[in-house]
Amino acid sequence: MPFIPHTEADVADMLAAIGADSIDDLFDEIPPELRAKGLDGIPAGLPEMDVARLLQRRARADGEPLCFIGAGAYAHHIPAAVWQITTRGEFYSAYTPYQAEASQGTLQVLYEFQSMMTALTGMDVSNASLYDGASALAEAILMAVRANRKTASKRVLVPRSLHPSYRRTARGLVGNQGIELVEVDFDPSTGTTPVAQLEAAADDGEWAALVLPQPSFNGTLEDVDSVTDWAHGRNMLVIGVVNPVALALLSPPGEWGSDGADIACGEGQPLGMPLASGGPYLGFLTCKQAFVRQLPGRIAGRTLDAEGKLGYTLTLQAREQHIRRSKATSNICTNQGLLVTAATIHMAILGGEGLERVAAACHANTRRLTALLCEIPGVEPLFDGPVFHEQALKLPAPTAEVLRALAAHDILGGFDLGAEYPELDPALLVCATELRTEEEMLAFRDLLLEVLGARG
Amino acid sequence: MLIQEQSRPGRMATAQAPLDMADVSDLPAGLRRKTRAALPEVSELQAVRHYTRLSQKNFSIDTHFYPLGSCTMKYNPRACNSLASLPGFLARHPAAPESHSQGIMACLYELQDMLRIVTGMHAVSLAPAAGAQGELAGVMMIRAYHDARGDTARREILVPDAAHGTNPASAIMAGFEVREIPTGSNGDVDIAALRDAVGPQTAGIMLTNPSTVGVFDCNIQAIAATVHEAGGLLYYDGANLNAILGKVRPGDMGFDVIHMNLHKTFSTPHGGGGPGAGPVGVSKRLEPYLPVPLVVKDGAAYHWQVEKDRPESIGRMTAFGGNMGILLRAYIYARLLGAEGMRRVSEYATLNANYLLARLSNAGFTLAYPERRASHEFIITLRKEAKEHGTNAMDFAKRLLDYGFHAPTTYFPLLVPECLLIEPTESESKEALDGFVEALIKIRAEAKDRPDLLKQAPHTMPVRRLDDVRAARQLDLAWRQAQAQD
Helix, strand or coil: CCCCCCCHHHHHHHHHHHCCCCHHHHHCCCCHHHECCCCCCCCECCCHHHHHHHHHHHHHHCCCCEECCCCCCCCCCCCHHHHHHHCCHHHHCCCCCCCHHHEHHHHHHHHHHHHHHHHHHCCCEECCCECCHHHHHHHHHHHHHHHCCCCCCCEEEEECCCCHHHHHHHHHHHHHHCCEEEEECCCCCCCCCCHHHHHHHCCCCCCCEEEEEECCCCCECCCHHHHHHHHHHCCCEEEEEECCCHHHCECCHHHCCCCCCCEEEEECCCCCCCCHHHCCCCEEEEECHHHHHHCCCCCEEEEEECCCCEEEEECCHHHCHHHHHHHCCCCCCCCCHHHHHHHHHHHHHHHHHHHHHHHHHHHHHHHHHHHHHCCCCCCEECCCCCECCEEEEECCCCHHHHHHHHHCCCEECCEEHHHCCHHHCCEEEEECCCCCCHHHHHHHHHHHHHHHHHCC | CCCHHHCCCCCCCHHHCCCCCCCCCCCCHHHECCCCCCCCCCCHHHHHHHHHHHHCCECCCCCCECCECCCCCCCCCHHHHHHHCCHHHHHCCCCCCHHHCHHHHHHHHHHHHHHHHHHCCCEEECCCCCHHHHHHHHHHHHHHHHHHCCCCCCCEEEEECCCCCHHHHHHHHCCCEEEEECECCCCCECHHHHHHHCCCCEEEEEECCCCCCCCCCCCHHHHHHHHHHCCCEEEEEECCHHHCCCCECHHHHCCCEEEECCCCCCCCCCCCCCCCCCCEEECHHHHHHCCECEEEEECCEEEEECCCCCCCCCCECCCCCCCHHHHHHHHHHHHHHHHHHHHHHHHHHHHHHHHHHHHHHHCCCEECCCCCCCCCCEEEECHHHHHHHCCCHHHHHHHHHHCCECCCEECCCCCCCCEEEECCCCCCCHHHHHHHHHHHHHHHHHHHHCHHHHHCCCCCCCCCCECHHHHHHCCCCCHHHHHHHC
16 A cells, blocks of 8 residues: 555554454544535546656657746756755654744754845845745735835725736735735836836826836846835835846845845745746745734744743744734745755755856856847847846747747746737747857747747 | 854855955945845855754665655665766756757656656646646636636535645635645545535535545546536546556546646655645646646657647746656656556555554554555554553654654545554565564553653754743744844
8 A cells, every 4th residue: 555554463453452343443533425426527536657758758758958948947056965955854854843843954944045035125124935926925915015004095006017917916916905006107218117117107196006017027136125105105016026046137126226125025936946937946035124023924033042041933923814813914934845845955055155156147148149049130129228137029920939840949038028018019929048058049039040040 | 053154254165166356346225235245154065064963863865764655755866866967967047949859858858758658648747847837737727728718617625634735825826716625534535525516616626546644535537527527627646556556547537637747656855845846637628728748749850849830728827847866766757667666666656655554553552544455554543542542743754754664644634633654665675664663652652651752852952842832832943033032
């Protein structure tokens, strides 16, 4: 019996101790008419070697195409040590560290992670993860509406240049609580959403918060200082949505404008998580000290034990659902603990300089790729201005057709921007992280040239 | 010592980063970071040794019996991890075209189907990232259903007082109000109180069955009829699905919507606090509202269904459609078990729980519901021991750690004083269970003779009992901040 150790003798002894004749008798409080008749359609169990054969076939079927898609999930080098240690049984098969004395390993990892995230974002405090970047943004919006004492407004300004899936996810998750997300268009020439653009969109009424992505979905970089100061001048809280690898190069949210962003969140995937079809990743959420009691999710704290020795424990649990129930800051319980472990080891191994080298290589590769692709007639940058590691390009042919033709040769050529922003069509968002080589980028250029040329 | 405290300026794991610092001088200075982020500067070996040693400070299923009630800490087969980590699965970008996704989509489609069958529901979405997100998706669908019918006065969700805290918290996040329903003395929902509570304001009820007190609610059919007659829907919290997997199906009990915790019942790991996966299953009338994406099959080809294909959907719960790697692990586990194996899960989980209950009862421990069968878990109350020796449930729990057993769930559910909620799971052997019983008997003897041994426990862990009050009052949540305070 898979994963069940009982011998027939064990079962007989155990039933005798219980005073039951059969295992079936143990279900005798369940009305007989509710008992399942059968599980038709569920196949019989297979030994591990057969399941392995099936899964290997399916994994191979999806291949390992050369990928130039970013759009919120990025392929980076992950040191071998990261997942070898993360999947040690002591991390992999432990529960949420409620019994602190028997969970000091996980708890110290959480504390180190929080420390690293505050260092990276320049914020005061961090929680110990949410599900992903989009759901972290939803929690950040709920938090900002609760935390903004200067207004009772439940309206939040959201640039249309924020990741489309983040906008959809956030709308779904906060909409039922009466929060209104008002979208602001970007400047069509720069792709950015500067103060003038925000001024035009925000009426004179009160607003709870502004969401400020850096970089934005279309790859461009915002003037975060002036936008942050403008929002604070209007009594809005500022929620930064940031890429943690980009933060090795770019100004951290804690230093935006005169006072810094109030909350910073984002997707932790670039910190040691494989693409893996979109998850499991980890959402991070950091904020100013003043808002710590509004933070949702687990938080690890350092304290002393009965003998005065340093130790770690989950703290501020009065915010959480298992204590406060309907009055909790969020319903979140299970979060992304194992991914936090991976991200912590990843950041420890890379260090500040390693992460900066990765970020710089991503930036340089994307510039190189842009230059190569723009050698092709009709391909040119969609916006002026700097980018981090994603570039929006204008294409001379329908994007979906081009991407299909590239994929037929195992190159995933980028994200179809026009599918989300019809006014930009035909347009392509490309990304070249530190993993992409000169040969790979040349191969992409040559194939794109061929695909576009074949169209005449 | 923290990894940050091992940092030395100029040290790094050189093999792991690009050889050179590429030129980024085109980035405007005003947008640049002014000082490098203060991440640890350590060698690769230092990091490896540090985190390996930290791992050794944890209890885990792989190292210890972990009878944590309501958490289903069973063996996580290693094949689920290694096969879900095949290069083709790890490398796939979430926006990869369907032409390069048929392998994983086949797995997801079949998982949807197996979960649908084993729960007796009409359709399943794998989108929610954890149990609490599954709950939220579930109550959002209940809301969408009533709203679509113009039945907008239904703004109240009923929740038994023994429910997990996530239930009321999820209902609030979906914009509902919460009304608690008391639990009767036999552990079942107080059906008279339920009848008084339902009305035109009732949107639905959130129910765990078997409940958090470890018994199967015998009145489930009457509860379903009461709520349905009042116009409400029934939500099934799948936290305890391990107790009935393949034996009883929530769909057959009359539930309209359910979530499953794959990190419990389908043995994807708990990971020290996630990731989980919380798929939702629905009856026919709620199908249009399922969260996206879904996988559908057309001939031999698999396709995604997203917002534009399902206009009435409550939407997406995360940016990319869920914890795919966890869903793969659950799929692998389901294929290893098959239909028979799934049924055996609940049978042997129930056998183990009732055996532990019988042995502890015979040894003189007080059962919270002595007249009831255990489901896959049960409650003992240490009220007597607390009164006689001044040793409470937490003292027993901490002392168990010294004996090499993770503690059961303590002080939950809140309605049983000094309780331990014990869930052994099907993957534990009789010897492991016997060892646990012996330890509890010894600890009870210690409580009588040397109560301080319990009150000061644990004695053998990396730290002694921690000062939680200090942790909450003198907040120390990040290393850099801590240095600034010193």
